[in-house]
Amino acid sequence: MNQGKRAVVTGATSGIGEAIARRLAAEGMTVVMVGRSDERLNxxxxxxxxxxxxxxxKLERTDLSLLGDVRALAERLAADVVPDIVISNAATIAxxxxxxxxxxxxxxxxxxxxxxxxxxxxxxxxxxxPARFIVVGASPxxxxxxxxxxxxxDCATGRGLGIAPSFKPFVAYGRTKNMxxxxxxxxxxxxxxxRITVNGAHPGIIKGTGLDQNIGGTLRLLNLLSKPFLSGPDTGADTPAWLATAPEVDGVTGKFFVRRKQVPTAPHTTDVARCDQLWDESARLVGLTPALSTRNSGRG
Structure with a gap:
């Protein structure tokens, strides 16, 4: 069923992303691995x-923190064989x-x-x-x-991030995961x-993701203490890879999954007016109009 399909996986040079890429390759797909470093990609x-x-x-070197790089990546992917699956896995804490x-x-x-x-x-x-978009999120x-x-x-005001300096970047990260x-x-x-479906997935609390490289203070200590009890990247890859390949989720869209089960997320993430406000502001930040640039879109 998945033989010959093309999948794009961001953040694919280690951890969950690499494990997802390996699973999709085992399904017979051509996998486009996206990362920032040629050395790590190879x-x-x-x-x-x-x-x-x-x-x-196939390898695509792209710094996903740079919108210019993301635009160039999209252009290259569109000019080549258009992907059947796109998995957004890359994440950072800065x-x-x-x-x-x-x-x-x-x-x-x-x-x-x-x-x-x-x-x-x-x-x-x-x-x-038909295509499937999967966004790797975090615990609802x-x-x-x-x-x-x-x-x-962008949390420029620092409002609502708490008092402890070492926790503030993690709270900001959590907000992006709600986004x-x-x-x-x-x-x-x-x-x-x-015929494009879009779903989210929480991979679990997983070691080996590389996110801990940019955290400090008490949060780093807690992370180090918890590592022996965490699951590895293969466990984290399970639900995203399943969403990309499973026939039972064909046509399923607009859902969020944990351990292959559909789960609700917080009311502040499902409120239509809030989602639309985030959509419009995101469009402004990336230089797009709010309406989708396609003849085939539903609500604009």
Whole structure:
């Protein structure tokens, strides 16, 4: 069923992303692995092809914190064989005051604006072909208490991030993960009249993701203490890879899954007005109009 399909996986040089890529390659797909470093991409490809002899793996070096890089990636993907599956897995935790060369806070750029721009840019090239978009999010239960501040997406004010400096970047990260769920719902509604499905997935609390490289203080200590009890990347890859391949979710869209089960997310992530406000502001930040640029979209 999946033989010959093409899948794009971001954040594919290690951890969950690499495990997803390996699973999809084992299904007979051509896998496009996206990462920031040529060295890490080549090393990850060697590991995938060693595990799956004969796997067809292509590499795309892209810094997903840079919108210019994301646009260029979308153009290259559209000019080649259009993907059947796009899995947004890349994520980072950066300092609240950090800014990319484009002036955007890196956590917001990488975790939310990159998948927003990439997936929107691929809708028109995909057209009426069937395709699956999967956004790797985070725990719906754990994120209930960190609603997105729609007037402060990049957390520039520091409002609501708490007192402890070491926790603030993690709270900002949590907000972007709530944005992921809101984006899934908003995009799914806008694609009602297409054959593209959009779903979110929580991979679980997984070690080996690399996110702990940019956290410090008490949070780093807690992370180190918990590592021996966490599951590995293969466990984290299960639900996203299942959403990409399983026949039982064909046509299912606008849902969020944990351990292959559909679960609700917080009311502040499902509120249509809030989702639309995030959609419109995200469009402004990436330089798009709110309406989808496709003849095949549903709600504009």
């Amino acid at each position: 090393a990850a490809r060697r590991r995938v092809t060693a595990a799956v002899p004969g796997a067809e793996v 300092g609240i005051r950090d800014r990319t060369p484009e002036g955007i806070q890196p956590t917001l750029a990488t975790n939310h604006l990159a998948p927003y721009l990439l997936m929107r840019s691929l809708i028109e090239p995909i057209g009426q072909r 239960t754990g994120l209930t208490r960190v609603p997105v501040d729609l007037t402060d997406l 992921n769920a809101m984006f899934v719902y908003a995009l799914a509604r806008r694609l009602t009249n297409t």
